Amino acid sequence: VKVPEPFAWNESFATSYKNIDLEHRTLFxxxxxxxxFNTRDQLLACKEVFVMHFRDEQGQMEKANYEHFEEHxxxxxxxLExxxxxxxxxxxxxxxxxxxxxxxxxxxxxxxYKGKL
Structure with a gap:
């Protein structure tokens, strides 16, 4: 998939889950x-949104007993590593x-996971 210019979320990335799509926007x-703005504060903020999103998304997967949860x-x-x-x-x-x-x-x-959460 080609990196969009400018780098921003668009409908081609829609998962059909509003909360996940909103969080994906924050990742973009x-x-x-x-x-x-390549600063320490911006790096910390970026890491934080990824950690929070992954936690939320994985929580939804786990709650739904998503079959590929562990792999995901x-x-x-x-x-994150x-x-x-x-x-x-x-x-x-x-x-x-x-x-x-x-x-x-x-x-x-x-x-x-579309249609499975």
Missing amino acids: NGLFALSE RGIHEGF KMGHWKAPVAQKDIKFGMEWLVNHIPTEDFK
Whole structure:
């Protein structure tokens, strides 16, 4: 999936779950803000929205007994581990990785739970 220019959520990333879509918007906004204002505070804010979203999304999956929950959680943990190594100012290659990861994760992994949560 191509990284949108400008980097922003759009309807092609809609999961049909309003709360998840709203949180996905915050992930896009967090990475965009980090690319524009590459500061320690922005990095911490970006990490926080990812942690909160993953917790919320995984909670919905667990509650629904989603069959791919463990695998999905592992993918989230892998991303957070990579993000945990980022230091401000974050290297552009890392921000690009985060953007590419997000735009690919939603349609390839999150779309698997459409209609199942």
